[in-house]
Amino acid sequence: MGQITLSGVTKRFGETEVIPPLDLNIEDGEFVVFVGPSGCGKSTLLRLIAGLEDTTAGHISIDGKDATGLPPAKRGLAMVFQSYALYPHMTVRKNIAFPLRMAGMAKDEQDRRVEAAAKVLNLTSYLDRRPGQLSGGQRQRVAIGRAIVREPAAFLFDEPLSNLDAALRVGMRLEISELHERLKTTMIYVTHDQVEAMTMADKIVVLNAGRIEQVGSPLELYRTPRNLFVAGFIGSPRMNLISGPEAARFDAHTIGIRPEHIGVHPTLGDWRGVVGVSEHLGSDTFFHVHETGLAESLTVRAGGEVPIRHGDTVFLTPDASKIHRFDQNGLRL
Amino acid sequence: MSTQASRSAARLMLSPAVLILLVWMIVPLVLTLWFSFQRYNLLTPDRSGFIGFANYAEFVTSPAFWLAILNTLLLVLGVLVITVVGGILIALLIDQPLWGQGIVRILVISPFFIMPPVAALIWKNMFFNPSNGLFAEAAKAIGMRPFDFLGQAPLASIILIVAWQWLPFATLILLTALQSLDSERLEAAEMDGANAWNRFRFIMVPHLARAITVVVLIQTIFLLGILVEILVTTNGGPGNQSTTLTYLVYQEAILSSDVGAAAAGGVVAVILANIVAVFLMRAIGNNLDS
Ligand SMILES: Nc1ncnc2c1ncn2[C@@H]1O[C@H](COP(=O)(O)OP(=O)(O)OP(=O)(O)O)[C@@H](O)[C@H]1O
Ligand SMILES: [Mg+2]
Numbered sequence: 123m124g125q126i127t128l129s130g131v132t133k134r135f136g137e138t139e140v141i142p143p144l145d146l147n148i149e150d151g152e153f154v155v156f157v158g159p160s161g162c163g164k165s166t167l168l169r170l171i172a173g174l175e176d177t178t179a180g181h182i183s184i185d186g187k188d189a190t191g192l193p194p195a196k197r198g199l200a201m202v203f204q205s206y207a208l209y210p211h212m213t214v215r216k217n218i219a220f221p222l223r224m225a226g227m228a229k230d231e232q233d234r235r236v237e238a239a240a241k242v243l244n245l246t247s248y249l250d251r252r253p254g255q256l257s258g259g260q261r262q263r264v265a266i267g268r269a270i271v272r273e274p275a276a277f278l279f280d281e282p283l284s285n286l287d288a289a290l291r292v293g294m295r296l297e298i299s300e301l302h303e304r305l306k307t308t309m310i311y312v313t314h315d316q317v318e319a320m321t322m323a324d325k326i327v328v329l330n331a332g333r334i335e336q337v338g339s340p341l342e343l344y345r346t347p348r349n350l351f352v353a354g355f356i357g358s359p360r361m362n363l364i365s366g367p368e369a370a371r372f373d374a375h376t377i378g379i380r381p382e383h384i385g386v387h388p389t390l391g392d393w394r395g396v397v398g399v400s401e402h403l404g405s406d407t408f409f410h411v412h413e414t415g416l417a418e419s420l421t422v423r424a425g426g427e428v429p430i431r432h433g434d435t436v437f438l439t440p441d442a443s444k445i446h447r448f449d450q451n452g453l454r455l
Numbered sequence: 456m457s458t459q460a461s462r463s464a465a466r467l468m469l470s471p472a473v474l475i476l477l478v479w480m481i482v483p484l485v486l487t488l489w490f491s492f493q494r495y496n497l498l499t500p501d502r503s504g505f506i507g508f509a510n511y512a513e514f515v516t517s518p519a520f521w522l523a524i525l526n527t528l529l530l531v532l533g534v535l536v537i538t539v540v541g542g543i544l545i546a547l548l549i550d551q552p553l554w555g556q557g558i559v560r561i562l563v564i565s566p567f568f569i570m571p572p573v574a575a576l577i578w579k580n581m582f583f584n585p586s587n588g589l590f591a592e593a594a595k596a597i598g599m600r601p602f603d604f605l606g607q608a609p610l611a612s613i614i615l616i617v618a619w620q621w622l623p624f625a626t627l628i629l630l631t632a633l634q635s636l637d638s639e640r641l642e643a644a645e646m647d648g649a650n651a652w653n654r655f656r657f658i659m660v661p662h663l664a665r666a667i668t669v670v671v672l673i674q675t676i677f678l679l680g681i682l683v684e685i686l687v688t689t690n691g692g693p694g695n696q697s698t699t700l701t702y703l704v705y706q707e708a709i710l711s712s713d714v715g716a717a718a719a720g721g722v723v724a725v726i727l728a729n730i731v732a733v734f735l736m737r738a739i740g741n742n743l744d745s
Contacts (some may be wrong), residue, residue, distance in 0.1 A: 174642050195648040207643035211661040220657070252463035269648070 123185045124276035124308030125150040126171060131180035133166055133332075138165050141332040148276075148310065148325075153302050155319040156312045157355070158329035164312040168278050171310065172173065172201050175394060195224075197377070200269035201278040204285065206261045208253040208268075214322075215249040218267045225272075227271070239267040253331075259290045264357070266301070276308035295322060303385060316358060321343070328352050350452035353378045359423075361409060362395065364416045374447035374455055379406060381423040383444035386430065391437025397430055411436060464564040474665055484725075490718035497712035510719035519703055524727065527699040527725040530617065531678045531731070535671055537618035542625030542670065543663065546633050547655075549626075561607045575684040579605065583688075593626045609689045609697035618686050621677075632666035633659065668742040674733060679728050700724045 126148040133141040140163045148154050157163045169175045171182060172192035181190050181312065189197050209217050215236055216223075220233045240246045243263040253261055262282060269277055278296070283291045299322050302309050313319055320327050320340045328335040328351070336348045340356075347353035353361050356378055365376040371454075385391065386409065395414035400407055409422045409430065422438060430436060447455040494506045515522065551561055566574065573652040582589050583604040590603035636659065644654045682701045685691055691698035691706065698706075704724060708717030 224648040
């Protein structure tokens with residue numbers, strides 16, 4: 123079980139309000155990702171749930187029971203820190219067994235659980251090493267192992283992959299998703315990497331300056347962003363935002379169109395522009411088109427091998443059904 | 456830094472320092488060894504010459520010798536225990552965000568700035584004095600008989616004085632070590648269900664191990680040579696109750712003017728120091744390499 127409800131949760135550090143009153147419901151077994159720009163309060167929110175920070179106001183309940191005043195250890199949650207926070211003087215085995223030892227579990231039961239976790243995480247041959255003798259990815263796995271042996275009601279991850287290189291990050295991303303499939307335990311995952319958010323989440327919570335901008339499945343956020351912030355934040359490369367007369371033509375203050383929803387043609391189309399930098403990724407090509415008179419530059423996605431070069435004049439045609447319209451307050455129309 | 460050229464350059468540049476240190480240490484040591492086998496008393500300068508191990512025999516069989524060794528070890532051990540335990544406790548305390556933290560920290564460090572003889576005299580006259588010291592006054596105030604610290608418990612009193620002097624050093628080293636502990640590690644332990652005592656025992660103490668080792672090793676070096684605190688308070692007495700090996704050497708050299716016996720005592724002290732050093736390095740030296 124791991125159903126978590128936040129109601130009116132507020133956090134102030136002295137005078138500065140980092141989290142204004144916030145409501146959120148996390149269902150049992152969900153994989154929830156908190157995304158948002160740096161400093162928006164993702165870690166703070168996670169630490170409030172963990173009990174490492176006191177709430178200034180509001181209530182947190184876990185599985186229907188009020189947990190607002192409970193110390194971290196009593197909440198039944200496990201956390202994986204960005205720095206891994208392993209115990210350097212203990213072997214991997216002792217690191218993973220530490221929470222069990224603190225709970226006073228019998229030695230053989232401890233061993234059984236540690237072995238099982240090590241097997242799941244491919245750590246069996248490293249059990250007698252110390253954290254200092256492991257690679258970044260292995261340390262990450264030890265940190266996860268220390269979390270799973272407790273069989274917590276929910277896992278909390280604070281940017282667990284940000285210290286890993288790109289290839290390892292992709293691998294660990296898959297491993298964590300797989301772990302979630304297997305354990306079916308609630309997971310709350312903080313990241314500012316939106317690829318992680320899109321690929322792993324059942325539900326994404328987009329935060330901005332401590333406020334929730336939108337909550338929804340990855341595709342919901344992609345298809346129907348509720349406001350300009352979410353529209354600009356979700357999707358890679360970013361959505362093109364156009365305001366002025368062209369937006370007025372669509373009865374909106376601002377319109378947004380994603381790079382993948384614009385067609386390119388050398389001679390025919392709605393918008394004329396000059397190609398600037400193009401980024402060839404093999405499977406895709408991203409063109410930055412200037413001098414359209416609509417915005418500084420528009421990003422357009424085309425297929426892998428399009429014969430268009432720097433300085434060419436091109437014509438762009440947006441897919442009318444994929445245009446997002448926003449009013450002057452930035453809300454979706 | 457390990458090409459052929461850089462290694463020989465390093466050796467070349469180090470050599471003056473190494474040479475000076477060698478001369479500095481070897482010459483006194485050899486002279487001490489030389490004197491320890493000579494009849495050399497300042498009161499009878501005409502009777503001199505090689506006398507074999509007689510100086511050693513005299514020093515080792517002197518009635519105070521075994522007591523002095525015991526006292527030396529007790530002094531070192533007592534001060535180490537008090538400073539390490541007290542240092543950890545004070546470091547934990549002043550690491551907390553308290554009001555007036557800055558002033559408290561300066562106060563904690565201040566004993567270190569007081570010269571040893573001054574500190575010892577202050578303790579002797581202001582605190583320990585059985586007729587008008589502060590402790591005596593306090594005892595009288597609550598209706599107890601004043602305790603004659605330096606007379607009844609001379610070694611313990613000296614341990615107290617020396618521990619007071621070295622507490623700031625231990626506290627300072629342990630405090631910096633404590634502050635280098637990653638707070639996420641403590642939070643992780645808290646999430647893992649470790650209470651305050653277990654966090655201290657399983658996370659903080661292992662983290663402090665290296666700092667504790669440094670404190671123990673450095674203090675041991677200095678504590679083996681403690682002299683002036685004894686000199687200005689008890690003069691090794693009453694009887695020989697607070698005589699240490701260093702004080703015994705001092706007695707031979709200055710009070711009896713017997714340079715030969717003092718040199719023999721010095722050699723014995725060096726041997727004892729080395730035994731202690733080997734023992735310490737065996738016990739805790741591996742804390743130093745990570
Ligand atoms: N102990 C504290 N005292 C005062 N302000 C704090 C404290 N901890 C965090 N803050 C502030 O709260 C805000 C949110 O911080 P938080 O660490 O939650 O951001 P974040 O979303 O996790 O950012 P990042 O992606 O960079 O990790 C920041 O503006 C930060 O300066
Ligand atoms: Mg953060």
